[in-house]
Amino acid sequence: MHSSHAVTTLSGRRVVVPGGTGAVGEGVVRRYLAAGADVVVPTRTQERAEEFRRVLGDAATDRLHLVVHDYTTFAGAEQLAEEMQRRLGGVDDVVAPIGGWWAGKRLWEIDESDWRDAFVGLAAAHMAVLRAFLPRLNTRGAYTLIVGESALTPVPGSGLVSMEQATLLMMRQVVEAEAAGAQRVFALVLGPVRTRLVDSGDPDWVSADQVGAVAVAASAAAAVSGLEIRLRTQAEAEKALAALQGNQPGRTGAVVATSTMEPKNGRREDLLQVLADLAPQIRAEEGCLDYSVHAARGDADGPLLITQKFASIEAFTRHSASVADQIPKLAALLATPPMPPTLFEPVL
Numbered sequence: 001m002h003s004s005h006a007v008t009t010l011s012g013r014r015v016v017v018p019g020g021t022g023a024v025g026e027g028v029v030r031r032y033l034a035a036g037a038d039v040v041v042p043t044r045t046q047e048r049a050e051e052f053r054r055v056l057g058d059a060a061t062d063r064l065h066l067v068v069h070d071y072t073t074f075a076g077a078e079q080l081a082e083e084m085q086r087r088l089g090g091v092d093d094v095v096a097p098i099g100g101w102w103a104g105k106r107l108w109e110i111d112e113s114d115w116r117d118a119f120v121g122l123a124a125a126h127m128a129v130l131r132a133f134l135p136r137l138n139t140r141g142a143y144t145l146i147v148g149e150s151a152l153t154p155v156p157g158s159g160l161v162s163m164e165q166a167t168l169l170m171m172r173q174v175v176e177a178e179a180a181g182a183q184r185v186f187a188l189v190l191g192p193v194r195t196r197l198v199d200s201g202d203p204d205w206v207s208a209d210q211v212g213a214v215a216v217a218a219s220a221a222a223a224v225s226g227l228e229i230r231l232r233t234q235a236e237a238e239k240a241l242a243a244l245q246g247n248q249p250g251r252t253g254a255v256v257a258t259s260t261m262e263p264k265n266g267r268r269e270d271l272l273q274v275l276a277d278l279a280p281q282i283r284a285e286e287g288c289l290d291y292s293v294h295a296a297r298g299d300a301d302g303p304l305l306i307t308q309k310f311a312s313i314e315a316f317t318r319h320s321a322s323v324a325d326q327i328p329k330l331a332a333l334l335a336t337p338p339m340p341p342t343l344f345e346p347v348l
């Protein structure tokens, strides 16, 4: 990874990394600690906690919070989220490198315990963490799932892993559609990774540390509202990092956000009314330069185009958080779920 990439600071951010004790998780934890964040790593056993502290060595600063806790059930994940609220005042980001590899049987050869361990158990752990933490995040932070490319390409003999990982990619898409911009949800799709357990291998593989660097950049890239990012080669890691770092706050000037809204049959006037009611509040927001609603010429029933201009990405991010509670009201009037706005920045 080239040293020309900017050092990202996430000082004050509270990040939880379930699965952080694992081979990929280590790189994620190291990078968030290096970026200045407070990092909570839940682990299911005391033994694993002690081993992980040894693995981290001097990197285990007082901003590392190792918690022995079973976060893989709905109740367990909820308790962890409540505990973070009590101890740290909330949570900003989640990175979930939960789970490992499984192989050895074709699909029709598996038994019920394989199914429960390699599919149900892992999918349930991800679901438990997502449902406990996602509602607690705002647009400042990011929720990042980590999966392997077996989610995209079947691996004979490891079908349960492929199916479970593909489920997670669809989970990201569903959440992105349902959250409609209120939370930023990423998936990092990895090829084989160089880790503390597998340090040899093709030099073109990405390292656990590089996975962590991309997760940190996704957290910091407030203008990016969610992506599926392929990280299978050095070139893909470089490209992802450059694209995400180009979107960090303070690197751009004004931003223009555009969204299209297709009203439900007979609800166009109601939609216009909600948008009009919001106008004074939005126009009064710090950094708001323009808020306008447009219709296509000659189409009195068609979709509406909303354009907004803000002085900076920071101002736009604050705006997104301040109108997040209006999304259900708008969604009820729309024919299709609201999508995150497209952001433009000046190029000339």
Ligand SMILES: NC(=O)c1ccc[n+]([C@@H]2O[C@H](COP(=O)([O-])OP(=O)(O)OC[C@H]3O[C@@H](n4cnc5c(N)ncnc54)[C@H](OP(=O)(O)O)[C@@H]3O)[C@@H](O)[C@H]2O)c1
Residues within 6 Å of the ligand: 018, 019, 020, 021, 022, 023, 024, 025, 042, 043, 044, 045, 048, 072, 097, 098, 099, 100, 101, 117, 121, 122, 125, 146, 147, 148, 149, 165, 190, 191, 192, 193, 194, 195
């Ligand atoms: N390693 C690679 O080369 C590679 C390549 C491509 C993709 N990936 C993806 O990256 C993610 C992490 O992989 P990894 O290699 O870091 O795995 P890992 O070393 O096995 O670590 C996974 C962590 O997940 C936690 N976990 C929670 N529930 C689990 C369960 N039911 N079974 C196993 N672990 C469970 C464990 O933490 P606690 O025991 O501390 O709770 C464990 O430390 C996975 O989604 C994997 O598909 C890895």
